[in-house]
Amino acid sequence: MAAPSQTTAATTHHRILLPANHHRALAPSVLRLPLRAHARRGRLSVSAAAAAPAASTAAPSEPATGAVPGKPTVLVAEKLGAAGLELLREFANVDCSYGLSPEELRAKIPLCDALIVRSGTKVGRDVFEASGGRLRVVGRAGVGIDNVDLAAATEHGCLVVNAPTANTVAAAEHGIALLTAMSRNIAQADASLKAGKWQRNKYVGVSLVGKTLAILGFGKVGSEVARRAKGLGMHVIAHDPYASADRAHAIGVELVSMEEALTTADFISLHMPLTPATNKMLNDETFAKMKKGVRIINVARGGVIDEDALVRALDSGIVAQAALDVFTKEPPAPDSKLVLHENVTVTPHLGASTVEAQEGVAIEIAEAVIGALKGELAASAVNAPMVPAEVLSELAPYVVLAEKLGRLAVQLVAGGGGIKSVKVTYASARAPDDLDTRLLRAMITKGLIEPISSVFVNLVNADFTAKQRGVRITEERILLDGSPETPIDYIQVHIAHVESKFPSAVSESGEITVEGKVKDGIPHLTKVGSFQVDVSLEGSLILCRQVDQPGMIGSVGSVLGEENVNVSFMSVGRIAPRKHAVMAIGVDEEPKKSTLTKIGEIPAIEEFVFLKL
Numbered sequence: 223m224a225a226p227s228q229t230t231a232a233t234t235h236h237r238i239l240l241p242a243n244h245h246r247a248l249a250p251s252v253l254r255l256p257l258r259a260h261a262r263r264g265r266l267s268v269s270a271a272a273a274a275p276a277a278s279t280a281a282p283s284e285p286a287t288g289a290v291p292g293k294p295t296v297l298v299a300e301k302l303g304a305a306g307l308e309l310l311r312e313f314a315n316v317d318c319s320y321g322l323s324p325e326e327l328r329a330k331i332p333l334c335d336a337l338i339v340r341s342g343t344k345v346g347r348d349v350f351e352a353s354g355g356r357l358r359v360v361g362r363a364g365v366g367i368d369n370v371d372l373a374a375a376t377e378h379g380c381l382v383v384n385a386p387t388a389n390t391v392a393a394a395e396h397g398i399a400l401l402t403a404m405s406r407n408i409a410q411a412d413a414s415l416k417a418g419k420w421q422r423n424k425y426v427g428v429s430l431v432g433k434t435l436a437i438l439g440f441g442k443v444g445s446e447v448a449r450r451a452k453g454l455g456m457h458v459i460a461h462d463p464y465a466s467a468d469r470a471h472a473i474g475v476e477l478v479s480m481e482e483a484l485t486t487a488d489f490i491s492l493h494m495p496l497t498p499a500t501n502k503m504l505n506d507e508t509f510a511k512m513k514k515g516v517r518i519i520n521v522a523r524g525g526v527i528d529e530d531a532l533v534r535a536l537d538s539g540i541v542a543q544a545a546l547d548v549f550t551k552e553p554p555a556p557d558s559k560l561v562l563h564e565n566v567t568v569t570p571h572l573g574a575s576t577v578e579a580q581e582g583v584a585i586e587i588a589e590a591v592i593g594a595l596k597g598e599l600a601a602s603a604v605n606a607p608m609v610p611a612e613v614l615s616e617l618a619p620y621v622v623l624a625e626k627l628g629r630l631a632v633q634l635v636a637g638g639g640g641i642k643s644v645k646v647t648y649a650s651a652r653a654p655d656d657l658d659t660r661l662l663r664a665m666i667t668k669g670l671i672e673p674i675s676s677v678f679v680n681l682v683n684a685d686f687t688a689k690q691r692g693v694r695i696t697e698e699r700i701l702l703d704g705s706p707e708t709p710i711d712y713i714q715v716h717i718a719h720v721e722s723k724f725p726s727a728v729s730e731s732g733e734i735t736v737e738g739k740v741k742d743g744i745p746h747l748t749k750v751g752s753f754q755v756d757v758s759l760e761g762s763l764i765l766c767r768q769v770d771q772p773g774m775i776g777s778v779g780s781v782l783g784e785e786n787v788n789v790s791f792m793s794v795g796r797i798a799p800r801k802h803a804v805m806a807i808g809v810d811e812e813p814k815k816s817t818l819t820k821i822g823e824i825p826a827i828e829e830f831v832f833l834k835l
């Protein structure tokens with residue numbers, strides 16, 4: 223007779239809501255998922271009101287006085303539009319502290335659930351480490367996330383969201399403003415006239431019509447610049463290894479190689495993100511390939527240009543002029559040769575700075591951060607799987623099933639910690655590329671790891687956490703005949719090379735195996751080891767293996783009844799009549815240890831286990 227087994231795993235509840243009715247076209251439809259179980263072990267739960275203010279001299283600063291306990295705290299570290307702040311204040315305690323030093327930011331961050339920044343705040347690994355696990359969301363009120371350490375965010379289970387669309391037009395308009403201002407020497411002529419000079423011959427410009435503009439990075443901003451440049455009569459080409467040629471053709475732009483872009487352009491406008499691959503993409507070598515007298519516009523990121531090489535190219539005349547909104551170091555040094563160069567027009571990173579864009583960005587980021595704090599998966603998540611809303615709502619019950627199967631499987635392992643190899647089988651009539659299983663894998667990982675560790679697992683860090691703990695999760699598809707309308711017929715979780723505290727859960731292949739299905743929207747356990755069962759996965763579960771004989775259900779039921787434990791369902795699966803059977807009993811309350819001992823003492827019961835779902 224096996225001793226009663228009981229786990230003390232914390233149960234995490236999650237609510238699944240179907241896509242919300244957002245009033246804004248750009249707002250993502252969402253499925254609510256537990257980005258983080260609330261108030262988990264070791265987390266600070268200090269409300270902003272109780273928080274000691276950091277030694278901040280920053281101004282302006284609105285410490286969250288009058289903060290409502292229990293509400294999340296959002297630190298807004300750079301200026302954000304009023305409409306966004308208003309939305310945030312309806313939901314959270316908002317601390318607007320602009321211009322914090324890195325030390326001040328690290329001091330404040332352990333008291334914050336979310337942080338909102340623009341491009342001026344570096345959110346490095348030190349910030350995530352200082353947060354002590356409380357920081358759940360970083361919102362980048364803009365596009366470029368090169369100032370946020372995404373790997374560190376992911377490792378800390380912190381979601382990063384951005385506002386990818388609201389400043390596109392502003393950035394494109396600024397690119398065009400720089401292009402036209404540069405070609406007609408507007409800034410230089412303005413300064414000259416204000417200095418009392420009248421230099422009509424010095425400031426003869428160049429025309430745009432008929433000139434070739436090469437756009438490097440044909441994404442949202444790049445394509446809007448292209449549209450506008452076409453309106454100015456320019457011949458527009460673009461280089462972007464990932465852009466669709468059809469989309470380019472639709473606006474009359476030809477996609478070309480980098481080589482062709484560099485060698486044929488009269489103007490080059492940069493619109494790619496700063497990544498290790500694009501860092502210093504324009505350098506001595508690439509400048510050498512350009513047409514003499516080329517003009518460069520950069521509203522992307524300073525780092526995509528080797529700035530020393532640009533100064534050399536300007537001095538040698540390869541580059542006639544440059545118009546720059548962004549710099550490797552912001553603000554640049556006051557004696558920067560590049561900024562002071564007479565053929566260079568500069569603005570202090572103003573691409574996104576229009577009234578309209580800042581209001582739009584503030585609303586976009588406030589909605590994304592609030593959604594993320596509520597546990598919704600936002601479409602602007604930068605470091606988590608982005609799954610379309612229709613797929614999310616269809617998979618909702620399977621998401622619950624996946625976590626519960628993971629949770630059950632791990633509680634069946636004797637010892638609990640030595641899991642190395644997990645195989646997940648999805649049986650479906652859908653073609654493999656028609657079924658996105660990333661969410662399900664993440665939820666199975668959550669179910670597997672949370673009961674045996676102190677880490678929380680969410681969609682952001684699931685794969686990372688599994689890898690870090692040495693758990694290899696492989697996925698397998700079984701293609702069924704039948705209607706592809708149902709996304710999945712059943713999911714099985716197999717754990718190999720472990721012993722089970724309930725040996726009947728080990729299938730013929732030697733792995734702990736649990737299988738589940740969704741029936742009428744409710745997740746059910748349908749198989750344990752080689753035994754078929756059918757119980758809905760709610761409350762908690764007692765699994766017993768017994769000699770199949772009459773009266774067993776009654777015996778167990780009466781022990782539970784005497785102890786006032788409500789049985790919600792029972793199911794018996796047997797191999798053959800009068801041999802062995804596995805009984806699955808769903809209970810609403812957790813039975814006392816003594817009750818479980820009494821069940822174990824029923825003579826025909828050979829092994830049993832209590833599992834929390």
Ligand SMILES: NC(=O)C1=CN([C@@H]2O[C@H](COP(=O)(O)OP(=O)(O)OC[C@H]3O[C@@H](n4cnc5c(N)ncnc54)[C@H](O)[C@@H]3O)[C@@H](O)[C@H]2O)C=CC1
Pocket residue numbers: 365366367386389390393438439440441442443444461462463464465493494495496499500521522523547548571572573574575
């Ligand atoms: N100056 C400012 O205030 C603003 C600057 N930006 C910057 O503009 C850039 C583009 O923004 P969006 O168009 O919204 O982003 P996006 O993601 O829509 O477009 C970026 C494009 O660059 C392409 N790309 C990536 N690697 C490339 C490479 N090696 N060569 C050529 N193309 C490459 C991508 O395929 C993508 O199509 C970002 O760096 C962003 O930070 C955006 C808004 C305001």
Ligand SMILES: O=C(O)C(=O)COP(=O)(O)O
Pocket residue numbers: 340341342363364365366367389571572573574575
């Ligand atoms: O959105 C972007 O990528 C930008 O560069 C805008 O930056 P900002 O929010 O103005 O600091």
